[in-house]
Amino acid sequence: MGKYKIVVIGQLNKDLMNQLEQKCEIKVWSSPQKIPRDTLLSWLSDAEGFISRGDVVVNGELLSKAPKLRVIAQASVGYDNVDIDACMSRSIPFGNTPEVLNEATADLIYGLLISSARRIHEGFEYVKDGKWESPFNIPMGVDLYEKTLGIIGMGNIGRRVAVRAQASGMNILYHNRKESVANNELNCKYETFENVLKQSDFIIVLVPLSNQTKKLFKKTEFEIMKQTAYFINASRGAVVDTNALYQALVNKEIAYAALDVTDPEPIQSDHPILKLNNILITPHIGSATTETRYKMGQLTVENLLAGLESKKMPSCVNKTVYN
Numbered sequence: 404m405g406k407y408k409i410v411v412i413g414q415l416n417k418d419l420m421n422q423l424e425q426k427c428e429i430k431v432w433s434s435p436q437k438i439p440r441d442t443l444l445s446w447l448s449d450a451e452g453f454i455s456r457g458d459v460v461v462n463g464e465l466l467s468k469a470p471k472l473r474v475i476a477q478a479s480v481g482y483d484n485v486d487i488d489a490c491m492s493r494s495i496p497f498g499n500t501p502e503v504l505n506e507a508t509a510d511l512i513y514g515l516l517i518s519s520a521r522r523i524h525e526g527f528e529y530v531k532d533g534k535w536e537s538p539f540n541i542p543m544g545v546d547l548y549e550k551t552l553g554i555i556g557m558g559n560i561g562r563r564v565a566v567r568a569q570a571s572g573m574n575i576l577y578h579n580r581k582e583s584v585a586n587n588e589l590n591c592k593y594e595t596f597e598n599v600l601k602q603s604d605f606i607i608v609l610v611p612l613s614n615q616t617k618k619l620f621k622k623t624e625f626e627i628m629k630q631t632a633y634f635i636n637a638s639r640g641a642v643v644d645t646n647a648l649y650q651a652l653v654n655k656e657i658a659y660a661a662l663d664v665t666d667p668e669p670i671q672s673d674h675p676i677l678k679l680n681n682i683l684i685t686p687h688i689g690s691a692t693t694e695t696r697y698k699m700g701q702l703t704v705e706n707l708l709a710g711l712e713s714k715k716m717p718s719c720v721n722k723t724v725y726n
């Protein structure tokens with residue numbers, strides 16, 4: 404039997420590529436830059452399998468140019484770049500990589516929280532700039548102990564963040580579309596969206612980007628937060644109205660923001676929000692550790708090969724495709 408024709412966007416570990424090469428003939432785009440749409444569509448014209456990436460829009464137009472495509476996999480838990488209905492209409496299973504990145508992403512988010520609260524990155528700038536004249540003229544932070552953390556979108560990663568916060572002596576509120584026994588058993592209290600915003604000292608956003616969550620955080624939402632609130636977004640940039648966040652930070656309606664995701668990505672280096680001293684931004688590095696990225700790549704390859712061999716994927720988003 405011949406090899407499966409596949410297209411891979413992004414870099415996979417060498418041994419994972421070797422694994423794919425055993426069974427597949429591969430066209431690979433390993434550049435961090437976005438692949439030109441025309442190139443991608445021409446590569447997909449005879450492909451059976453596709454490893455996509457977050458910066459590729461997978462929609463009906465793309466699928467119409469890929470008549471032989473039978474499976475799509477992606478190394479991420481979020482799949483807001485993919486039109487799942489369009490995949491369903493072609494009975495194409497789409498595989499993502501949940502859970503394997505929980506700990507790494509929760510570490511990064513907790514790192515953002517501690518770094519903001521304790522002014523860690525500012526402290527280093529201070530030292531580099533020669534401003535550290537005595538032990539008394541230092542940037543002051545705030546305690547986490549006995550403060551309230553509100554998690555909006557309390558799923559796999561949110562729960563791992565909650566465990567870290569509890570170790571620091573924080574109280575946890577959460578809001579999801581509905582209350583969950585598993586979250587309550589973790590000693591986290593369910594509240595309405597508005598109450599979480601009103602009552603929390605720190606707010607972490609971890610909802611998937613969807614039509615319901617696009618610009619979930621606008622002017623009104625920042626207005627109802629405490630003036631001392633720290634706002635942390637690690638979900639997707641488009642969940643937040645960046646201009647409203649900028650105004651809230653400038654007008655001191657909230658104290659501080661830390662973002663691992665922006666809208667657009669990358670954020671323009673001359674964006675005015677970068678000039679503020681009450682913001683910390685990292686370049687979408689939630690899952691970016693060697694070990695975790697390897698596990699994500701491994702699950703992606705398993706998903707793809709399962710699909711090509713007409714077996715059930717270990718992690719399929721549109722499971723009803725198998726009904």
Ligand SMILES: NC(=O)c1ccc[n+]([C@@H]2O[C@H](COP(=O)([O-])OP(=O)(O)OC[C@H]3O[C@@H](n4cnc5c(N)ncnc54)[C@H](O)[C@@H]3O)[C@@H](O)[C@H]2O)c1
Nearest residue numbers: 481508556557558559560579580609610611637638689690
């Ligand atoms: N910064 C990063 O590198 C990074 C890494 C991993 C995941 N993410 C993002 O984080 C998101 C969450 O990941 P996860 O693995 O915890 O997913 P998950 O599906 O386990 O959790 C998401 C939670 O959000 C809730 N939710 C969905 N829509 C909601 C709404 N409208 N209002 C309130 N709650 C809602 C769900 O009920 C669920 O509990 C991903 O979708 C992805 O966008 C970012």
Ligand SMILES: O=C(O)[C@H](O)CO
Nearest residue numbers: 457478479480481690
């Ligand atoms: O959704 C995810 O898994 C992260 O954002 C990494 O892309």
